[in-house]
Amino acid sequence: HKSALMMAEMAAAQGLASEAKKYRQWAETMRANFHKQHLQPDGSIKPGSQTAYVLALDCGLLTDAAERKKAGAHLAALIRKKSGPKKSGMTTGFLGTKPLLPVLADTGQLELATSILQSRKYPSWGYAVKNGATTIWERWNSYTEEHGFGGSNGKMNAAMNPFSHYAFGAVTEWMFTDLAGIAPAEPGYSKIRLQPHIPTAAPKGAKPISWVRAHHDSPHGRIAIHWQRQQDDSLLYEATVPPNTTAELSLPSHSPWSKPTPKTTTTLLKPGHHRILVR
Template structure:
């Protein structure tokens, strides 16, 4: 097989993922995107072709990179991330095993990433969607090398090309003093792709269909049990974002309501969450709240059953899903 270049997971931290593995995963990812595009455009024949091609790629992936125990045979953080995010695994058990493997590799590395350009884009979304959202939050807030926070504490005002474009110890020569300073951009988008995670999985603005006609609000509030790894960096307790779309501006803001009367021992027990949402005209939204007790949810200091624009779709397993029409909403509930 002829390989055009071997950049692959460029600028990873001493954990190369085979280029053949990366290529197969991204081949699958492209097929997924083309299947979705063809389906949305009503091109059923093309959609079928891409679906069949994707199934072939999954079979090839399983043959080459899945062991007899159901686990991956390539053991890098990026390998685990791409297997899930590129859709190479479909069975729930396989995805769970892979996500647990990813979480274990991160924890065994001191809650640090090793991913380069390709793995970093999807590492936090993969963690959040596979049951490890708190770990994703820890990586996002880290100040240790390599991390976005490490750049900030070393003077960054934009995202760097390298995780170690500058260090106090070695200046522009990198974390170990051996970087090529001639290739060292200080305004480079690749690692900045993390903000897709921030919008979708932390603040919680997403869509369930074409063009945001059906909006999803899924606030990614860290669990009450999450503890900060650094006393100087408290766990995220608020987030706010606006998404300016042709249909109008979608806004979501949440914060944990501090209760100074609660003892330190009982912090996190039935804590109150405030969520403010703006849904543009001519759209509807599903709002997923991390509580299974719909009766205690209030909107503008009133029970939600008193507002005809709000309906409860379901409430179970720690989540209540609301449907709302366009407008501004101010929710409060106990988590």
């Protein structure tokens, strides 16, 4: 479905109207078949794996806002059901992990997404760091505290176990686009979207994320942002917008630490350095 939509977009960009129409029709047929065969009346999906929910949300098979919110809630429930004193609750692999945190944040589950990012339980990025990782492992169970290189059950073939494999490193994309909030609004960053998602909670034993600093070197120059919680619970936001661009900045109208669910205010930023304090 997602591939068909991308093909339709590419065909339209080349002026191939009939090809674009064909691919859009294919995508719509696939979406309708998915709804008929897999989507349940209560908003759940069968089969009910975490990856099934993640891919349905990420690939555009669920487009209605209410449908997406229900699916996100079901996904969050699955993760919480699997979590425990030593378990993060994640069961996704190569296909599901990359879009997991983005779809959680997109469906109103930002705090859960952040707790997974910060988790030190198995499986998680933090679990690997806790066990000495300085690179991204190919497998969540490349090394476990119980069985070492034998995986989660002690029987894994350690001969095929790279400790430098980028797949799970795709989480950094979410850190840039959601936590830092840097994304292109138009191809090539001629127009920039700045919209940080600011978490206010953290998993047990961890401190909430109170600041983020990031930059991206675009074709027009460096885009840089920094947001930080201040001592009085206000939000300090700074951004540098490169020449020959503009940035659409979306920030909470009130500090997220002073009001739990503030509304969003959007401002157009011109090139230069900007410093904004949100109380």
